[in-house]
Amino acid sequence: MHDQSQESLFTDWLDAHGASVWKVARAYTLTTEETQDLAQEILLQAWKSLPQFEQKSSPATWFYRVALHTAMNWRRKEAPWRVRQKPLLEVQMLTAAEADSAATAQQRDLVEQLYKAIHQLPKTDAALVLLYLEELSYREMADVLGISENYVGVKLNRARQALNELMKGESDGS
The missing domain is CATH 1.10.1740.10 (RNA polymerase sigma factor, region 2, helix turn helix motif)
Known part of the structure; x- marks a missing residue:
């Protein structure tokens, strides 16, 4: 090239x-x-x-x-x-408009919690969740990770459950 x-x-x-x-x-x-x-x-x-x-x-x-x-x-x-x-x-610095918006602050907190939870997942699960958040198809996720489409579904389901548990723990203050 x-x-x-x-x-x-x-x-x-x-x-x-x-x-x-x-x-x-x-x-x-x-x-x-x-x-x-x-x-x-x-x-x-x-x-x-x-x-x-x-x-x-x-x-x-x-x-x-x-x-x-x-x-x-x-x-x-x-x-x-x-x-x-x-x-x-x-x-993190907030602009005046962002600081006034409770919804924006709440959304930012939720995103921060999500990233903290993703960071706690095993590395392949974290990668899978990122690909899912990017709205890639199961076929595309399988290609990126080098696994079968069926295994993408299984691992994604497990990762979602783990994320739910981690997010519950964050919201409970754990």
Whole structure:
């Protein structure tokens, strides 16, 4: 693949699938700084892997696969020492309009609880939930994760049950 065409293709794919990179990175990290670090690592790995793209899957599937594998490896290698460096308090700035909206604050809390719960799932279940939230089909999820469509259904059902339990625990203050 010629450098110019690789750069152009990568830029196009990043425009189309960049949001998935941030969602995957957010699900595998605890802080905004870690999310940014992991997203950069995912983009680096995607860039390095682009010449090996064989067009056996869609660009979206390939991008997810790179993002998820990079995130899982990052979590295994780097997250254990980063957890010990967890900040005492992570402050998120709200705009005046957002601060006035109770519904927006409640929605943000719910999303934060969901990400905390996803972070507690086994890594393959977390990956599956992210793909589900992106509204991929069972076939696409199976392609990304390298498992059968039937197994996607089984694992997704178990992950949903685990998430429900984790979310109940969060809302109970546990």
